[in-house]
Amino acid sequence: MLQINIKAARADFKLDVELRVSSGATALFGPSGSGKTTLLRCLAGLEPCLGTVRYGEQIWQGKGQWLAPRRRGVGFVFQDNRLFNHLNVAGNLDFAEQRAPSVASGDGVLHRDSIVDTLDLGHLLKRQSTDLSGGEARRVALARALLAQPRLLLLDEPLTGLDPARKAEILPYLRRITEALDIPILYVSHLADEVAQLCATMVVLDQGQVAIQGSTRAVLAKLRLDPAGYSLAGRNLLQGRVVGFDEAFRLCLINVAGEHLQFVRNQPLPEDTQVHCYFDPRDVVIASERPKHLSVRNILEAEIHAIQDAQDDGIRHVSLNIGDQLIVSQLTHAAVAQLDLRPGQRVFALIKSVSVEEPDAL
Amino acid sequence: MSELPAIWLSLELALITTALLAILATPLAWWLAHTSHPLRPVIEAITALPLVMPPTVIGFYLLLLFSPSNPLGSAWLTVTDTTLAFSFHGLVIASMVYSLPFMVQPLTHAFSQMGKGPIEAATLLGAGPMDTFWNIVLPLARGGYLTALVLTFAHTLGEFGIVLMVGGNIPGETRVISIAIYEQVETLNYDQAHFLSGLLLAFSFIVLILVYTLNRRSPLRLS
Structure with missing residues (x-):
């Protein structure tokens, strides 16, 4: 359980979010500029903000306390993948695996073989990371984040920037992962169709604040009834x-x-x-x-x-x-x-x- | 080969200067690449000054700085019992000032081109600062380092004006190739001058070819 109560002032908006996130996939939904990415970066500790962030009993920030980003166990899939270009695919995965906290064997979901298998990366391992298609690079980024044995997975628009064919290629992988993992997953998106397929719960951010939250179906229904949110709710x-x-x-x-x-x-x-x-x-x-x-x-x-x-x-x-x-x-x-x-x-x-x-x- | 000591001294000076600058310029270039501090343009200008100043001017100011009547000069005298002016150590410091932009600028360029993305990614994967530097930053900036190291080395090897001002012409201590060439020409000893000049020319040419070849092959090109 992730407990968030943070404030951050940025040039164009104020982030003010109070939120509890439990295991499973939660969509962070909203128009661009609503603060979705900023919220993810604050949670990971990549950007400063005021307030408290707690993961279970552990305080990540608050009351003079600060847990370094590298000790938070956050798996972050960035919009631009951020693969290490000097390493091949296997090298990128090794980097994450070698620095991951050791986990009890038996937890099969986050084991290397299982991740490589689920994301279908076996034939790409020797490929240079600059030599991948958009969809392949996204899958490698996802695998790398998982190999770090995250306690919280942050996905920043993992399907954005991909053409429909690539989206269709990644969607099943994402669904498999969100279903298999027993950790909180925050999934940033501005596309309702995507969210409806992957996330059971949903949080709508509007100008840096939580506007609606609840089960995805209920939230989408509410959005459809809201004149302002209507166009966001999609089909x-x-x-x-x-x-x-x-x-x-x-x-x-x-x-x-x-x-x-x-x-x-x-x-x-x-x-x-x-x-x-x-x-x-x-x-x-x-x-x-x-x-x-x-x-x-x-x-x-x-x-x-x-x-x-x-x-x-x-x-x-x-x-x-x-x-x-x-x-x-x-x-x-x-x-x-x-x-x-x-x-x-x-x-x-x-x-x-x-x-x-x-x-x-x- | 009467000028062998001068060649060795030049190589030693260039090597030491390059090594020390690599260590000192890395954090400076990193700061310049990532900061939005209001003082950044000032610091940037200071590091670029040696590019535009006449070596004699820099040499003159360094000479004053090295004088035992100034804090640096007197501190050096107290600690080592020698003076900085007209010594090899003084030459190293002078070379570092003179070659600073050749180290800082390619590194700054490489770091800013890399951005913070790879570092953030590495951090969230559990890598500490040194781990990130050695395994991510250094390999990703290798093109920049290669250019910076080679340019600094070659540039130090060929410096003349500052050496003459700060170091003079003491064999084995401050008499480097460029000084030796100058003296050979002065005494109309053209054979020796030809030999040393040709050596420097060939070396510089080969080094530059090497840099451009390697930079082309590496995926991270400096524009």
């Missing part, structure tokens, strides 16, 4: 379990709170796989009665949670409960008025199957 997300696959039409069918949702997919997924689906709020149509004779294949029963207008611009954000999940539909004010939509009303959410994207295709 709608629905989670469900695979219940079937139509080989002929290449349609994957999932169960979302008793309702069925289908989308196009090339490869079948095993039944019962947990799946995240994304779609744009503009692709959600609302009907007050169950429609017939439509090409739309996804018709989900929902309840209107709230109706919001970001600005008086003729557009309304209608949030819908589907089971315990929340999605947003973007409609014209005219449509909302004509259908006479109100909170609490039972409606049908129509989502075109081709609009639905499934995460590993990201």
Whole structure:
């Protein structure tokens, strides 16, 4: 358990954060300039700040106490990787391993073989670190941070700056690591889709302060309802379990709170796989009665949670409960008025199957 | 080979000066590369002064500084019972002043190009300051060190004006190659002058070729 209560004044903003971080992946989310990277650097001891930072019983800083950054056991993956260019990949990993505190054998997750294996680095070990692709370098940086046997892992936008193909390449590795590690992980990102896939809990920073925190699903839902946070929350997300696959039409069918949702997919997924689906709020149509004779294949029963207008611009954000999940539909004010939509009303959410994207295709 | 002692003395002076400067200039260059202290431009200017000052001027001031009527000169006299002026030790100090920019500038450039990134990374991986210096900073700045060491060495080997001012022409003590050449020319002994000048020219040329070749091969190039 990491306890943070720090203040830091910078030229363009003030950081003032009180936060508890437990084991598992927590997203630090917010627009650029909201203080995410500064917070990470303060925790690692790379930048000065006021206040206290405690890790379990150990005080990292506070009341005249200061634990040197190199004794904190922080694994930091920087945005620019910071591999040691004079060493090859193995040399970079050795550097971390030789200086790591010895750990009880039996903890397999952070063992070299297992890390090299998980991140698929075996064939890269002899490669010069200046000779790696963006995705490979990121994986090496991640492995190096893990080999130091960290007690806290700080990931600063580990997917930023990579093209979609590289992102798709690293995402599964990151997911494996965040699931396997039993230490606090702070994952800085400004992309909601990414966060939703990797982090169970989420903290939204706004101008250096904690604006919202809680389970990722709840925080994203809250963000969607907030006119200012709406654009940050990204696409709608629905989670469900695979219940079937139509080989002929290449349609994957999932169960979302008793309702069925289908989308196009090339490869079948095993039944019962947990799946995240994304779609744009503009692709959600609302009907007050169950429609017939439509090409739309996804018709989900929902309840209107709230109706919001970001600005008086003729557009309304209608949030819908589907089971315990929340999605947003973007409609014209005219449509909302004509259908006479109100909170609490039972409606049908129509989502075109081709609009639905499934995460590993990201 | 009557001038062999002068050659040896030159090499000894260049070697000692280079070694001492490497040690002293490293923290200075590090500070210059990373500080945002308001005094930085002043310190930077002071380290660059020997580049633009006539050697005679630096020699003159050093001569005054070495005089037993000044603190440095008198302290040296008390401790060693010798004077700094017209001695090999005085020559080393003078050479260090004269060659300072040739050591500091390539190092500063290398350090600022490296940035703080690798150091922060090494620190968080558990490396202490010395560990980080030897295993990260030094290898990453090797191009800068190579340039700095070679330039300082070659530059010290060829210095003349300051040596003449501070050291004079005492065989075995302060008579270095450049002084020897000067004297051979003065006495119209052109054969010896040719030989020594050619030696210096060939040496400098080879050294520079070496620097440029090695720097090209190393991934960290000095622009």
